[in-house]
Amino acid sequence: MNYNLTKTLLTMTAFLSLASVQAEQPNILWLTFEDTSAYEFACYGNPDVATPNVDKLAETGIQFMQASSTAPHCSPARSTLITGCYATTFGMDNHRRRWNTPAGIFYPEIMRKAGYFCTNNYKTDYNTTRNHKAIWDECGRSATYNSPKRKKDQPFFAVFNANITHMSRLTSVTLEGRRDFAAKGLDPAKLKLPPHVPDLKETRSDYAFHLEGVQDVDRWIGSFLKDLEQRGLLENTIILVNSDHGGCSPRGKGFPFESGLRVPMVLRLPAKYQHLSKLKPGSQTDRLVGFVDVAPTLLSLMGLKPPAAMQGKAFMGPYEEAPRKWQFGFRTNQEKHYDPCRSVSDGRWKYIRSYLPMKPFNLRNAFQWQMPSNLAWDAYALKHQSPEAGEPNPAWMQPYQMKPAEMLFDLSKDPFELNNLAGDDRYADILTKMRSAVSKHVRETRDLGFFPPTTKEKKKGVALYDWVRDTGYDLEPLFAAAELASLPDASSRDQLISYVGAAEPEVRFWGAYGLGLLAERGELTECPAPLRKAVSDSDSSVAAAAALACCLAGETKIGMDALIQGLATHRGEAKDPFYSALETLSWMPSQQATLRAYLEPIQKTGGFPAKSISINLGDQSLESMFGQKARKKGILVNKDLRDQQPMP
Template sequence: MKSAIRTILFIILFPNINHVSFSQTSTNVIWLDFEDLSPIFSAYGDRTISTPNIDRIAKEGIVFKKAFTTVPVCAPTRSSIITGMYPTSIGSHNMRIQANNKYPNVPNYEVVPPHYVRCFPDILRENGIYTVSSKKSDYQFAPSPLTWDVYPANDSTDRYNFPKDKPFFKQINFWETHESQIWGWCRQNIPLSVDTTKVIVPPYLPQTVTNKLDWATQYNNLKYCDSIVGKILDTLEKNGLLKKTIIILTGDHGNGLPRSKRSLHNSGVSVPLVIRFPDKRQAGTVNNDLVYLMDLGPTILSFYNIPAPSHIHGRNIFTNNDENKRKYVYFSADRFDESIDMLRATSDGRYKYIRNYQPQKPQFLNLSYRKSQQGVKELYRLDSLGKLNPIQATLMRKTKPAEELYDTQNDPYEINNIADSNEHQPKLIELRAVLDQWIRETGDLGFTSESDIAKSFWPNLKQPQAEKPLISLVKNKVTLTTPTNGASIGYKTKPTDQWKIYTKPFELKIGETLYVISHRLGWKTSELIEFKH
């Protein structure tokens, strides 16, 4: 009954988008989540390789041509996806914290988002949706024990297992396209079937055999993943699930190649986004709205007719009518591993404005991790020998301009900086102003030292712990509360069961034992309470 009422209200409030409303009791959503993947398949005009299964999803779905990530590296952008918030607003903008003490001068901490911030799968679970995640979380805080019914699922074996008797949301992660696989497991174990002579290397990189091989390996890894996508589609069809499952296909940021990942150019922040509906509505169409991966949470919630929290920055992409469509998207870069270089950027879909707060630093960050890639080693070698042409040498320049402006329509590789062009001064002034406004309105924490941010999250750099929940039992009805602001409460009556998220009083039978915890993002889980009725 509640689901029906919610559906009716949804249609009344948003009559122009009731074409994407589904029954909560019959809808499933699968998120095919590719690591380090730019839009490099045919739906986006790149025909270097054949990806028939991804192409099928695109032909039967909607292709979003102007989809972006908030930060061109995994952990900050994944924090953004799971919470629906800009990383700069919740303090998750610096790459790779996770309390591992890996980098010098980086404090030991996890991100503690504001108390009202939640992970969107939590909300799905509260509404009866079964949630499954692969091993990739990388949220900048440890995964909550309450967010997923199944976490972590095994990437290799669990891709083809789906619940048949309950509505579900499942994230399937593809690590094979990750930067590390250009020199790692995939390079060593997947035979290269891509013709390196047909690979087009962007003009800002040397046109060498080494670079072509790195790019061919990226394509080869995607081709391998396409075969996995085919098996997933076959499994869904055999199980009768394809006709009631929404499929979302994305990358998390640009390719793991030079000037893609970690770059605020479109090569780093532009991502594939394809959504296929079970009834193939809007099949084969192209959407040119400015959308974010951060929009996935509220959009997925809408598929189950669940309202999104009002505080989040992400939006349901199917409510983008002419009045509330985004006019601009915004991007950030701060610390990547051991190197710090603060940049902010904005785009209106055509013109890209990049502000370099540390122009005295080199364009190409000197990161130890990326130097395992042969093309990166070659880039440094050719630069040291003075063998890069002027366009390629720009990538390796030792300093950079304070401001950059690109016409991405006429200059898709963002090579010609037109910030000093008299003709483009009005656009420069416009984008400069909207970026300043965004920084102010979203409370950009990039201007606060990471040490101070860490101490605000973990006083004295010691991880706080959620307080134990309080249990009240009246006439066999249990009420649970927590003294910890922002904490969620989990409970179960069997030690082997998955935690349920507490939302309202429930019955406890005489003789049953109740197990209760509370958890706040970035904090330790509370001590376990065992309560026997």
């Protein structure tokens, strides 16, 4: 496949390469829900939850055991779904940030041209400034396959999304007012917790709360099955059911582990369409299927040839392709923290590459940290910074420490990725092979996720994707800089200094960060002059990375003054890099005394960042993170039983 796409290839004229369609095209109903891992369904082995409707679909349909959301957040995952390409290719990878993107890349436009009535009820959540609703015949809370606007016998493609299991169900701050989940067979004390989370009462309560939502989702799915049957549509409609990414338990949603990427996915083909799959009804398949593959598969099931520009592989229908060898994943940020990671799996071996390893995985996300389980885990980690607290569980402390640049897991023995094998010489060949696979994939897909968010708009109103191609921008130096900065050694010093002097701010960022990593390891004997100068860089990502490096290289005053000034004077996303750098330092035992000396000016900057850093340094309690207003709202959240919406 040619990934060096020109702007012309992505216009609808070239995008619309349609084959002759089947005599009777199937309807397709796509039922999605949020924030739920595969292991949280009974048909995927969970003994504590009852999901009879999804179980029945699995028994009569096809159950995908290796389905991946490709990204562990809603918006980049959905941006991948809507295009059939990795969101990183179009610069749509930053969660909750909309960017200018190229025209003609959304698959419903193809379906509508082919005669399908396309509806979406109602979530879009694509990281683009383009009109989210215009690509559908109907998009909103009333959009349905039963619309009077659909012509008689017109095939439909209908998407419904339930937020019943969305993490907001759990963001209550407190356990006060929680319902008795045991009455629904979900006694928190008896649940089998996944091993990647700490066994704390808050974690158990949040898990029970979430599984209650899973059971509610199952009933919601059942209402659609009943509606299709009553309307005589069940045997004319292909049904696809899946979550948008991994679950709500800490280190799930937002994280590049299987707990954030692996999703339940079941597809039912009526008898008249079973010839569209090589798999028999009731089958389980270990075929690697990612969200990037869904759009071309949907088109193939309709009898439409997927455009060559799509990067996914159809896994059913007349245009089915050979199974993929590698399952790729990505995450670019965790709310305000730019923290790109890329992953690859062959089904057994899983590799994660972290390009900013100094940043712990559990840098705070103000939304997710409203879950009592996240707050309780923080309390555990902060307590065990002190030797007096006793020996902590290493797995429970890992997310609060510097990340390894490379992680390798044997999923057949370690499905929750707790035993990193990257440093074990016995697996050196596997590590090298998977490192190479990620490096190659980044280049083939022309990954734009290595531009920090502050550097992504090169020309006002022009998509970064288009700008890169219009200007002939060479991405190779950027990829090389990111790779070197995340795995430098003492011999990398001069190259990293040259990056700090580059014309492009995105390259300067990686040079500054790489020097900081050398300094943290004690491999930078002095703070280079270009690094000291870079704390005043016009791009805040570069300035913050340089200031962080200066702090670690012994130029504490230069670094801390720049970080505090940046936190105090910048606004919006330009402020985020300074907060992220300071919180990174606050989790380093070697830097905590320095930060305490600067705590008063940090606190004067105000807001969540200052409070978060103060908590890490022991100057404020965790209880102060969210005030009484949030707690009162949380008590209402604990009592909330969500409506079964949207309905057909």
